[in-house]
Amino acid sequence: MTDLAVRYRRKTTRHEVQAAVPRGAVTRVHVPDEDAKAHLVTALLKARTEPGEELELFGESAAELERPRRKQLLARVGAVSPIVGLITNLNAWENIALPAAYHGSPPLEQVATLTHQVLAAFGAEPRDFLARIPDELGMLERKMATFVRSLVATPELMVFDALEDGLSSAECRYVARFETEYRARAPQGTVLYVDTREDS
Amino acid sequence: MFQPLRELEGGIKLSLNVAARAPRLRVEPIFESFLRQVYFTGVTAATGVMLRACALGAIIIAVMMDMLDADVELAVKILLLLVFREIGPLAAAVVIILRTGTAVSAEMAMMRISGQTRALRYLGIDLYDYLVLPRVAGITLATAALTLYVQFLAVLGGLVLSPFLIEASFTELTDRLFDLFTPVDFYYSVVKSLLFGFAIAACCCWHGLNPPDLTQNAVPKAVTRAVTQSAMLVLLINAVFAYLVFGILFFGLIKANV
Numbered sequence A: 001m002t003d004l005a006v007r008y009r010r011k012t013t014r015h016e017v018q019a020a021v022p023r024g025a026v027t028r029v030h031v032p033d034e035d036a037k038a039h040l041v042t043a044l045l046k047a048r049t050e051p052g053e054e055l056e057l058f059g060e061s062a063a064e065l066e067r068p069r070r071k072q073l074l075a076r077v078g079a080v081s082p083i084v085g086l087i088t089n090l091n092a093w094e095n096i097a098l099p100a101a102y103h104g105s106p107p108l109e110q111v112a113t114l115t116h117q118v119l120a121a122f123g124a125e126p127r128d129f130l131a132r133i134p135d136e137l138g139m140l141e142r143k144m145a146t147f148v149r150s151l152v153a154t155p156e157l158m159v160f161d162a163l164e165d166g167l168s169s170a171e172c173r174y175v176a177r178f179e180t181e182y183r184a185r186a187p188q189g190t191v192l193y194v195d196t197r198e199d200s
Numbered sequence B: 001m002f003q004p005l006r007e008l009e010g011g012i013k014l015s016l017n018v019a020a021r022a023p024r025l026r027v028e029p030i031f032e033s034f035l036r037q038v039y040f041t042g043v044t045a046a047t048g049v050m051l052r053a054c055a056l057g058a059i060i061i062a063v064m065m066d067m068l069d070a071d072v073e074l075a076v077k078i079l080l081l082l083v084f085r086e087i088g089p090l091a092a093a094v095v096i097i098l099r100t101g102t103a104v105s106a107e108m109a110m111m112r113i114s115g116q117t118r119a120l121r122y123l124g125i126d127l128y129d130y131l132v133l134p135r136v137a138g139i140t141l142a143t144a145a146l147t148l149y150v151q152f153l154a155v156l157g158g159l160v161l162s163p164f165l166i167e168a169s170f171t172e173l174t175d176r177l178f179d180l181f182t183p184v185d186f187y188y189s190v191v192k193s194l195l196f197g198f199a200i201a202a203c204c205c206w207h208g209l210n211p212p213d214l215t216q217n218a219v220p221k222a223v224t225r226a227v228t229q230s231a232m233l234v235l236l237i238n239a240v241f242a243y244l245v246f247g248i249l250f251f252g253l254i255k256a257n258v
Helices: A034-046 A067-074 A092-103 A108-121 A126-131 A139-152 A169-175 A178-185 B003-020 B022-026 B028-067 B072-113 B116-122 B127-165 B170-180 B183-209 B218-257
Strands: A004-011 A016-022 A026-030 A053-057 A077-080 A157-161 A190-195
Touching: A004 A034, A004 A190, A016 A026, A016 A034, A016 A190, A034 A053, A034 A077, A034 A157, A034 A190, A077 A139, A092 A108, A092 A126, A092 A139, A092 B028, A108 A126, A108 A139, A108 A178, A126 A139, A139 A169, A139 A178, A157 A178, A178 A190, B003 B022, B003 B127, B003 B183, B022 B028, B022 B127, B028 B072, B028 B127, B072 B116, B072 B127, B072 B170, B072 B183, B072 B218, B116 B127, B127 B170, B127 B183, B183 B218
Parallel strands: A026 A190, A077 A157, A157 A190
Antiparallel strands: A004 A016, A004 A053
């Protein structure tokens, strides 16, 4: 039996969404509409389900989780999603460093090194990039900042929610490299792409 | 119908939550946010009130001496009582409500509506820790500091400008001031301004985090509610404080005389 990172099921009167994501694999889940996508991503980010939903995260049922255990599981999940956007009154660096500074781990020096490495890999000039607030960043740059912020915690499960939405075809080639960057830092990690498009 | 009760309950819960989390101010991003709040509330507001505070003291002395035909001692006494006990804390509270209260409630309502508060929760960041605590602590401290600043400038302005308006020298006024000043005036205004600051900050944070709905139209509604209720809270605290300090003493004296 395959070891699953995520098992999800949601049944409504209109449709049924099911997802089984093996650990360490790259999985693409196509859902019928935005509402279904928001439910799936929200369930993963909260490790919590609503009526009609079932979720198992790293083999544990979300319905039976105690608060501390839920917190531990959530620390293993990262996401690049419009649901977890940037904070508009903080610049890019403050946004990237905020979770690490708040939780006290990893050290900010480590976050700075990782940020510079990733930005360099994408050809961005760190000093200029990191000083700008989200309103001064383009869509691709905002996704990059969100990606780096997620990468800092080296999550076991990385969720890419509608990664290519709002991007040009040239920019889509950039974000396609997010997976490579993630793999370089978490070789055993699981990648989940969630999309509403049927052709992707 | 139950909205005022819900707001009261929410305000009390928020205040208790903030008080319980005070030690979290040591966490780096929370402390940075606290410093930022002190800067925006206290430091940037300081230049705007300078001239008005100076004029306030001079006007009080001039009016007392001209209209009430008071002597120097009475004029300075009234200056001290008015500036330290009433007008100083109230003037600072008005400035804080208009400058910071509006900004905080609008900022937090925008964050709530645009999903940024949800993003913070998903990052495992507690909203009370990161948004409410530094704002409440920063505004409370800055209100006390701004009150002392307004009082200092008003008294200084009264002493420096009054010799141009009335027949009293600077030295004469200063001597009377040092004779009449008591530490009680200072403690009274500090305690009152801390309460004002806490009430304004808690009220504005609560309304910012609980807008009437999640549309753009909710932002001005949240700001209006925050500002009007902050002003009412300040007046209520002022009345309760005045009753406790002057009222009980005052009625006691009446009874003694009768």
